[in-house]
Amino acid sequence: xxxxxxxxxxxxxxxxxxxxxxxxxxxxxxxxxxxxxxxxxxxxxxxxxxxxxxxxxxxxxxxxxxxxxxxxxxxxxxxxxxxxxxxxxxxxxxxxxxxxxxxxxxxxxxxxxxxxxxxxxxxxxxxxxxxxxxxxxxxxxxxxxxxxxxxxxxxxxxxxxxxxxxxxxxxxxxxxxxxxxxxxxxxxxxxxxxxxxxxxxxxxxxxxxxxxxxxxxxxxxxxxxxxxxxxxxxxxxxxxxxxxxxxxxxxxxxxxxxxxxxxxxxxxxxxxxxxxxxxxxxxxxxxxxxxxxxxxxxxxxxxxxxxxxxxxxxxxxxxxxxxxxxxxxxxxxxxxxxxxxxxxxxxxxxxxxxxxxxxxxxxxxxxxxxxxxxxxxxxxxxxxxxxxxxxxxxxxxxxxxxxxxxxxxxxxxxxxxxxxxxxxxxxxxxxxxxxxxxxxxxxxxxxxxxxxxxxxxxxxxxxxxxxxxxxxxxxxxxxxxxxxxxxxxxxxxxxxxxxxxxxxxxxxxxxxxxxxxxxxxxx
Amino acid sequence: xxxxxxxxxxxxxxxxxxxxxxxxxxxxxxxxxxxxxxxxxxxxxxxxxxxxxxxxxxxxxxxxxxxxxxxxxxxxxxxxxxxxxxxxxxxxxxxxxxxxxxxxxxxxxxxxxxxxxxxxxxxxxxxxxxxxxxxxxxxxxxxxxxxxxxxxxxxxxxxxxxxxxxxxxxxxxxxxxxxxxxxxxxxxxxxxxxxxxxxxxxxxxxxxxxxxxxxxxxxxxxxxxxxxxxxxxxxxxxxxxxxxxxxxxxxxxxxxxxxxxxxxxxxxxxxxxxxxxxxxxxxxxxxxxxxxxxxxxxxxxxxxxxxxxxxxxx
Numbered sequence: 001x002x003x004x005x006x007x008x009x010x011x012x013x014x015x016x017x018x019x020x021x022x023x024x025x026x027x028x029x030x031x032x033x034x035x036x037x038x039x040x041x042x043x044x045x046x047x048x049x050x051x052x053x054x055x056x057x058x059x060x061x062x063x064x065x066x067x068x069x070x071x072x073x074x075x076x077x078x079x080x081x082x083x084x085x086x087x088x089x090x091x092x093x094x095x096x097x098x099x100x101x102x103x104x105x106x107x108x109x110x111x112x113x114x115x116x117x118x119x120x121x122x123x124x125x126x127x128x129x130x131x132x133x134x135x136x137x138x139x140x141x142x143x144x145x146x147x148x149x150x151x152x153x154x155x156x157x158x159x160x161x162x163x164x165x166x167x168x169x170x171x172x173x174x175x176x177x178x179x180x181x182x183x184x185x186x187x188x189x190x191x192x193x194x195x196x197x198x199x200x201x202x203x204x205x206x207x208x209x210x211x212x213x214x215x216x217x218x219x220x221x222x223x224x225x226x227x228x229x230x231x232x233x234x235x236x237x238x239x240x241x242x243x244x245x246x247x248x249x250x251x252x253x254x255x256x257x258x259x260x261x262x263x264x265x266x267x268x269x270x271x272x273x274x275x276x277x278x279x280x281x282x283x284x285x286x287x288x289x290x291x292x293x294x295x296x297x298x299x300x301x302x303x304x305x306x307x308x309x310x311x312x313x314x315x316x317x318x319x320x321x322x323x324x325x326x327x328x329x330x331x332x333x334x335x336x337x338x339x340x341x342x343x344x345x346x347x348x349x350x351x352x353x354x355x356x357x358x359x360x361x362x363x364x365x366x367x368x369x370x371x372x373x374x375x376x377x378x379x380x381x382x383x384x385x386x387x388x389x390x391x392x393x394x395x396x397x398x399x400x401x402x403x404x405x406x407x408x409x410x411x412x413x414x415x416x417x418x419x420x421x422x423x424x425x426x427x428x429x430x431x432x433x434x435x436x437x438x439x440x441x442x443x444x445x446x447x448x449x450x451x452x453x454x455x456x457x458x459x460x461x462x463x464x465x466x467x468x469x470x471x472x473x474x475x476x477x478x479x480x481x482x483x484x485x486x487x488x489x490x491x492x493x494x495x496x497x498x499x500x501x502x503x504x505x506x507x508x509x510x511x512x513x514x515x516x517x518x519x520x521x522x523x
Numbered sequence: 524x525x526x527x528x529x530x531x532x533x534x535x536x537x538x539x540x541x542x543x544x545x546x547x548x549x550x551x552x553x554x555x556x557x558x559x560x561x562x563x564x565x566x567x568x569x570x571x572x573x574x575x576x577x578x579x580x581x582x583x584x585x586x587x588x589x590x591x592x593x594x595x596x597x598x599x600x601x602x603x604x605x606x607x608x609x610x611x612x613x614x615x616x617x618x619x620x621x622x623x624x625x626x627x628x629x630x631x632x633x634x635x636x637x638x639x640x641x642x643x644x645x646x647x648x649x650x651x652x653x654x655x656x657x658x659x660x661x662x663x664x665x666x667x668x669x670x671x672x673x674x675x676x677x678x679x680x681x682x683x684x685x686x687x688x689x690x691x692x693x694x695x696x697x698x699x700x701x702x703x704x705x706x707x708x709x710x711x712x713x714x715x716x717x718x719x720x721x722x723x724x725x726x727x728x729x730x731x732x733x734x735x736x737x738x739x740x741x742x743x744x745x746x747x748x749x750x751x752x753x754x755x756x757x758x759x760x761x762x763x764x765x766x767x768x769x770x771x772x773x774x775x776x777x778x779x780x781x782x783x784x785x786x787x788x789x790x791x792x793x794x795x796x797x798x799x800x801x802x803x804x805x806x807x808x809x810x811x812x813x814x815x816x817x818x819x820x821x822x823x824x825x826x827x828x829x830x831x832x833x834x835x836x837x
Contacts, residue, residue, distance in 0.1 A: 162647070162650070163647065164647040164648070164651065164731070165647060166730065166731065170730075171728040171729070171730055172728045172729070186812060186813070273808075275729065275732075276808040276809050277720050277721070277724040277726075277727070277807075277808045277809030278807070278808040278809075279554075279558060279726065280557070280558040280559075280805050280806075283558045283559055283560060284559070287559070342806075342807075342808060344721060344807055344808035344809075344810065345808045347810075347811065347814075348808060348809070348810075348811055503811075503812060503813065504651070504731050505731055505732040505811070505812045506811065507731050508729040508731055508732055
């Protein structure tokens with residue numbers, strides 16, 4: 001099942017101004033926002049990002065919509081009155097929009113009017129009320145106090161219904177998140193995941209840095225997605241400066257992106273086996289992961305592939321060789337074969353926590369979670385950034401998008417397995433075409449200052465799914481605003497939906513099959 | 524009561540006390556080596572116990588006698604089991620207690636005590652673990668009873684020592700359908716009762732999947748040490764019981780001279796069983812919780828068939 005755009009060029013919405021790569025900006029007002037948004041949704045656009053901005057004298061929100069085939073990006077620019085910061089809600093049109101609005105409310109104090117679920121999202125009760133950290137005049141965080149009382153969890157009532165609170169501190173070495181299960185017997189009636197324990201203010205830290213100074217920050221948004229986030233960030237910068245990236249560098253970046261996908265997917269395959277008590281395959285998956293991490297270290301000098309992607313280009317110290325990749329591939333395939341060949345393991349995976357294609361689409365899920373439910377969405381194909389070489393090697397030729405139909409843990413396992421195969425094929429094709437060294441089109445002196453504030457959008461298919469960054473750069477060459485959207489922001493709400501009706505002891509397995517980022521979600 | 528029997532029983536208890544943690548360590552080591560890991564060595568459970576025994580236990584607010592008493596009762600029942608079950612000798616001075624019903628009762632007492640303690644903590648995990656453990660207990664205990672019944676029916680006694688002695692006199696009985704079916708049924712329930720794969724995963728850190736571990740999450744220090752120790756002893760005694768019922772050779776009677784041989788035979792048999800279990804665990808995964816009753820029901824059917832065949836084929 002695909003939810004591709006209606007074919008044919010989009011009838012342009014009135015008043016669109018070219019703003020960047022395949023991108024138009026449309027000024028809108030509180031009166032026309034819903035109408036514009038509805039028109040875009042109807043034409044197959046998805047809401048990729050909502051960013052509020054504090055322009056000192058006024059507030060502003062930017063709604064970025066993207067569509068594939070052909071690649072189109074449309075921005076709705078909505079000015080907001082600083083004294084009465086409200087926006088009309090789009091929650092009825094799109095589920096992610098409602099969550100973006102709650103995020104805007106907590107960080108900027110912009111009130112979504114008539115929001116169906118106006119609860120806090122990012123904020124915890126100890127944040128002082130009326131303090132909005134992303135406002136320019138927010139100042140240092142005031143003393144934390146208990147102001148708003150506990151989070152209003154929905155209490156499920158009935159005979160034999162009880163609650164299991166888990167976390168935010170867990171037994172394993174994982175990130176913090178509180179899960180509130182309402183359970184009857186062993187069956188989950190409702191799960192509420194209360195996250196946002198790791199707010200670091202990263203978007204605030206970007207502000208007023210130069211684009212190159214902020215690169216290390218982009219690499220550290222989510223530790224296991226260093227390449228994905230850096231790539232999205234660099235593409236956004238390049239978009240803002242209208243900078244072309246050499247084809248050689250585009251291929252290097254493609255290699256790095258697939259190396260990141262490989263080591264993360266194999267870790268997940270092992271962890272899924274471990275969670276059903278079949279730890280021997282986890283041990284071997286960890287061995288392969290270590291091999292890949294060492295390969296990463298040779299390739300970029302860092303085990304998590306930091307330092308490889310640069311603004312305007314990329315740098316590689318070493319090129320992985322085809323034989324080694326083939327050996328790793330054979331090793332991984334053996335693990336997959338053994339896992340699915342074990343009837344106990346296969347039985348645990350099959351039919352567990354099904355996310356239907358309709359649910360996956362309605363929630364706006366991305367990455368392997370969407371593809372395991374049968375939705376063909378992949379930024380490598382949907383938002384290509386040019387040919388991969390001068391002979392016209394197209395992204396389309398390289399990127400086949402495997403999908404599954406089951407939507408259960410097994411489908412998510414098989415999806416990762418299929419993506420590993422696809423990644424290895426891509427690497428096999430690209431590896432001989434690059435040589436070690438640095439290739440970049442970034443000017444050695446600072447690029448010409450832009451005439452006014454410029455904006456850029458960067459989209460990259462990280463291993464978890466589509467990452468979108470949007471930057472605004474001032475004429476003084478400083479980052480005015482960086483908005484980061486990790487696929488986990490879209491995917492977290494899918495976890496409780498998939499879990500309804502499954503049993504409590506299957507939660508860890510399901511959670512692992514989603515493997516969502518806490519750090520990327522809560523910036 | 525004989526001196527030999529008394530000495531053998533004392534030796535049996537001491538051996539189980541000292542050997543149980545080593546047995547657990549051995550199973551972990553076997554698994555580690557087969558998975559290609561170095562492993563912590565077979566003495567690691569002893570090191571853990573030593574560490575825990577030096578630490579202060581904690582008592583969560585609001586818990587009462589059930590929580591405080593459970594470790595003592597659990598270790599107490601385990602020691603009684605170690606003394607009563609014929610492991611080294613059939614001539615235990617506690618022989619009259621070595622009755623099938625008494626043994627199953629003592630085993631269940633330990634489990635129920637722990638479940639009550641888990642409920643006493645009032646945490647969601649404690650209640651969850653206790654509820655799961657009771658589900659399993661309800662299916663395990665009848666299977667143990669029925670399986671051993673099939674062996675006792677031919678002997679005409681539910682005394683474990685009498686059953687073992689009868690098998691020693693007529694070794695061919697081991698190969699009878701009743702005996703083989705009972706052995707299979709008992710093996711499954713021993714795995715379930717001791718919380719091993721595929722029923723429970725003793726190595727997991729995932730609270731929501733736990734059964735046994737979920738019940739003891741609130742324990743610390745000496746209390747935790749006693750529970751861990753008692754669990755290891757129960758595992759050892761149950762494996763020893765399996766060995767004595769189905770491979771009784773080498774077990775000593777009243778004679779003092781047979782004791783060293785009995786000791787050696789016991790160690791070898793239990794070690795082999797433990798290595799076997801540890802090896803099998805590498806190749807299997809944990810069952811979905813709702814499949815566990817199916818597995819246990821299967822083992823109950825085996826036990827029932829064992830009883831039937833001991834009547835009709837004997």
